[in-house]
Amino acid sequence: MNKKAEFGGLLLRIVLGIIFIGHGADKFQGGISNTVQWFDSIGLPGFLAYMVATIEILGGIALVLGLATRIVGAIFILILAGAIIKVQFAAGFIGGYAYDLALLVMSIYLLLSGSKLFALDNLITKTKHHY
Secondary structure (H helix, E strand, C coil): CCHHHHHHHHHHHHHHHHHHHHHHHHHHHCCHHHHHHHHHHCCCCCHHHHHHHHHHHHHHHHHHHCCCHHHHHHHHHHHHHHHHHHHHHHHCHHHHHHHHHHHHHHHHHHHHHCCCCCCCHHHHHCCCCCC
C-alpha cells in the first residue's frame, strides 16, 4: 500500500477510535442504567448495554493504538449493523442511519485493509513495511 493510502487508513483508524471512545464513555457517564433501560425498551437484553459500551471504549482505544485493527473493525461492523437495523433505519436516512452508515463503512475499510502506519501491531508482529 502506498504512503497516501496508509495515511488515510491511519486517519480513519484514529478518528473512528475517538468517536467510539466518546460513544462508550457517554453511555457510562449518562448513567449506564439509563442505557440498560433503553436497551430493554427496544427489545434487547439490558446487559448488552454494558457489553456495547465496554466494547466501544476498549475497541476505540485499540484502534487509536493500532491494536487488532481488523478484529475491532469487524466487531464495530456488527454493533453498527445492529444499531442501523434495530434503531436508526426506522428514523430514515438523514437524522437516522446516515451517521451510523458512515461509521459502518469506515469499519469495513479497516476490516478489509487494516492500518499499519504507527500501529502497535507492527511491534507485536515485528513485520517490516517498506514504503
